[in-house]
Amino acid sequence: MALHNETGKEGEELAAQWMISKGYEILHRNWRHSRYEIDIIAAISETIHFVEVKTRKSSSYGLPEDQVSKSKLKQFIKAGAEYLNTSIPWKKVRYDILAVSIDNEVNEFLFIEDVYV
Secondary structure (H helix, E strand, C coil), X not given: CCHHHHHHHHHHHHHHHHHHHCCCEEEEXXXXXXXXXXXXXXXXXXXXEEEEEEEECCCCCCCHHHHCCHHHHHHHHHHHHHHHHCXXXXXXXXXXXXXXXXXXXXXXXXXXXXXXX
């Protein structure tokens, strides 16, 4: 597996554990439908959260949250809509980015809620 794929998997695992520690229930990881994918689908307080996880081990190529393009956000929102078509109704829906910066000593998490195009 390529190094960036390993970093991504590590970041998604750290993100899921971080969300659980904050009280979220993880409903799905790497949910796929057709050409769409959502890294994490979680719930808390009658709200469903679709979460795009971006991970970096270095800021040499920019911050992780900066790697979510406008076209990625559009696909992300379409993926969430596809999921909602097949699930129970939710009172609130949020599209979020969870940026994970992996460091040997302290990992950093930046949770950006309610992102839209």
